Amino acid sequence: xxxxxxxxxxxxxxxxxxxxxxxxxxxxxxxxxxxxxxxxxxxxxxxxxxxxxxxxxxxxxxxxxxxxxxxxxxxxxxxxxxxxxxxxxxxxxxxxxxxxxxxxxxxxxxxxxxxxxxx
Amino acid sequence: xxxxxxxxxxxxxxxxxxxxxxxxxxxxxxxxxxxxxxxxxxxxxxxxxxxxxxxxxxxxxxxxxxxxxxxxxxxxxxxxxxxxxxxxxxxxxxxxxxxxxxxxxxxxxx
Numbered sequence: 353x354x355x356x357x358x359x360x361x362x363x364x365x366x367x368x369x370x371x372x373x374x375x376x377x378x379x380x381x382x383x384x385x386x387x388x389x390x391x392x393x394x395x396x397x398x399x400x401x402x403x404x405x406x407x408x409x410x411x412x413x414x415x416x417x418x419x420x421x422x423x424x425x426x427x428x429x430x431x432x433x434x435x436x437x438x439x440x441x442x443x444x445x446x447x448x449x450x451x452x453x454x455x456x457x458x459x460x461x462x463x464x465x466x467x468x469x470x471x
Numbered sequence: 472x473x474x475x476x477x478x479x480x481x482x483x484x485x486x487x488x489x490x491x492x493x494x495x496x497x498x499x500x501x502x503x504x505x506x507x508x509x510x511x512x513x514x515x516x517x518x519x520x521x522x523x524x525x526x527x528x529x530x531x532x533x534x535x536x537x538x539x540x541x542x543x544x545x546x547x548x549x550x551x552x553x554x555x556x557x558x559x560x561x562x563x564x565x566x567x568x569x570x571x572x573x574x575x576x577x578x579x580x581x
Contacts, residue, residue, distance in 0.1 A: 356513075383567050394559055394571035395514070402567055442513065448567065459505055460561070460569055462513035 355379050356463035358443050364469045367433060373466045375426040375443030384426040385444040385460065386418060395442055401426060402448060433470045440465045474498070475562050475572035483578045488550050492575045494560030495542040504536055504543050505569070507559040514559055517545070550579045 356377045365371050375384065383402045387395035400408035401420040415437075417429040426443055442465045447458035478493045494504065503521045507514035518527045520536035520543060527534050531550075536543045547554055560572040 385569070394573050397568065397570065400567050407567060440512075444569075446567070446569075455566060457502065457563055457567060457569075459516045459519050460514075461516070464512045 356443055356445055356461050358463035358466050360466060362467045366471055370431045373428040373441055375463055376424055377445045378424055381445035381447045383446040383448045386428050387442040389440040389442055435470050438468055438470045440467050475560055475570055477560050477572040477575050479575060481576040484550055485580050486551055489548045490550060492545040492558050494572055496562045498562050498564040500565045502563040505561045506534055506545050509557045509559055552579050552581055555579045
């Protein structure tokens, strides 16, 4: 079990559907991430929220829409996806601390992911 | 272009062997290097290295960072079948950005 919880575990959707992936953490982390992982490939960064504000968007297509309603929750809204979007979607969180000098990030803690299949 | 390169891509050993996995990086504003183990689902954290030359150790696993050579190694001694997994190297750079290498797939045979 991880301290980052993702739902659902599996999702099958058609190309015209709208669905959402959800992620929740209660570790008090202030940075939350979405990664996409295709089979036999490393996780690829999609989005980063820092203090509930979108800080990084890695040129992700607009059919993926992230949302961070509060410091514990992260959603990924999906609309009009393509079959090539089928992958494992991983949520992660990291503590962010502003100290005198460089910013400190704790290691990423991952959820178990949502296995998405687009038909 | 920023990049993280791991080698070898895959490795097959027998139980009891010692393995060394490599990670090299070229990124701007390097902050830390991390090692993760991924079996079936979520990557699990192993080590975070920020300072050069200081070995981190956990049981049979150890890791060290060389900032002059822009590289790190992960050692596993007395390997067991439970060590079979993909080992991912990640680099934290800029603000909040964790970038992963392609991973090393380790297969430990009985």
